[in-house]
Amino acid sequence: MNLVQEQTVGAVQPPVLAVVGIEKSYGGGPRVLSGVEFAVPKGELLGVIGPNGSGKTTLFGVVSGQLRPDAGSVLVDGEDVTRLSAAQRACKGVGRTFQVPQSFQRMSVYENLLVGARFAAGLGARAAEQYVLQVLKQTGFANKADMLAGNLPLLDRKRLELARALATRPKLLLLDEIAGGLTDDEAHEIAATVAEINKSGVTVIWIEHLVHVLTSTARSLIVLGEGRILAQGEPGQTMATPTVRQLYLGMEPEIDGPLCP
Numbered sequence: 001m002n003l004v005q006e007q008t009v010g011a012v013q014p015p016v017l018a019v020v021g022i023e024k025s026y027g028g029g030p031r032v033l034s035g036v037e038f039a040v041p042k043g044e045l046l047g048v049i050g051p052n053g054s055g056k057t058t059l060f061g062v063v064s065g066q067l068r069p070d071a072g073s074v075l076v077d078g079e080d081v082t083r084l085s086a087a088q089r090a091c092k093g094v095g096r097t098f099q100v101p102q103s104f105q106r107m108s109v110y111e112n113l114l115v116g117a118r119f120a121a122g123l124g125a126r127a128a129e130q131y132v133l134q135v136l137k138q139t140g141f142a143n144k145a146d147m148l149a150g151n152l153p154l155l156d157r158k159r160l161e162l163a164r165a166l167a168t169r170p171k172l173l174l175l176d177e178i179a180g181g182l183t184d185d186e187a188h189e190i191a192a193t194v195a196e197i198n199k200s201g202v203t204v205i206w207i208e209h210l211v212h213v214l215t216s217t218a219r220s221l222i223v224l225g226e227g228r229i230l231a232q233g234e235p236g237q238t239m240a241t242p243t244v245r246q247l248y249l250g251m252e253p254e255i256d257g258p259l260c261p
């Protein structure tokens with residue numbers, strides 16, 4: 001039995017998410033994910049980094065159900081959801097944002113959130129309205145609820161993507177580059193909101209290229225490279241591993257031993 005299976009089977013409370021032996025390629029092309037497995041305990045704030053094309057978004061597709069893996073399993077709260085659709089997984093508490101924002105441009109901020117609260121969280125009309133008000137406050141939209149999504153500036157479009165995912169009332173929230181294209185201050189602002197959401201009990205997995213934002217917010221980190229997990233663990237230690245230093249920061253690993261012959 002491997003580590004993920006032991007954690008899944010042996011623990012009193014199963015991890016919110018376990019992925020086991022995931023393999024994925026597109027249309028019979030080269031492997032995009034190879035033997036990817038890890039478990040995420042309840043309450044975790046896990047960061048995922050890796051170069052362009054390393055398979056981060058594909059991993060989210062496999063976890064949230066937009067993509068079927070060629071092999072391997074996805075377990076949510078110990079239940080195998082590999083064969084469930086994205087909509088079914090959303091109802092089981094898997095919420096995600098998209099790298100390219102997918103809000104309904106001609107609907108207001110409020111209406112965008114209401115769709116998630118009604119159709120993914122499955123709340124009745126009154127409960128959905130109440131819950132949306134809470135999400136508006138939590139994500140800084142209290143004064144912009146009536147604005148058309150299509151008229152929002154970039155920071156707010158990113159925030160709306162986050163709010164839309166939150167409106168589905170996820171227990172597991174997958175964030176795909178919600179700070180991309182923002183200034184440093186804006187990125188830290190959105191990181192503070194993510195930390196608050198996590199504190200309220202939502203388990204978060206956050207893909208981001210802004211490593212410093214992620215390492216200062218996440219409690220643990222996974223580094224993907226060419227579809228494999230290269231390193232994982234506490235952010236500082238993970239970033240310090242020779243493989244990650246070489247791959248991600250473009251630094252040579254420290255040479256052990258004398259430099260001169």
Ligand SMILES: Nc1ncnc2c1ncn2[C@@H]1O[C@H](COP(=O)(O)OP(=O)(O)OP(=O)(O)O)[C@@H](O)[C@H]1O
Binds near residue numbers: 050051055057059099
């Ligand atoms: N729909 C698709 N069809 C074919 N190939 C795809 C598709 N989506 C992604 N790929 C390929 O799979 C690989 C992994 O892509 P993916 O989008 O998962 O990477 P990523 O780590 O999210 O990259 P980025 O940091 O640029 O967002 C890349 O080589 C990409 O070109």
Ligand SMILES: [Mg+2]
Binds near residue numbers: 056057058099
């Ligand atoms: Mg991506």
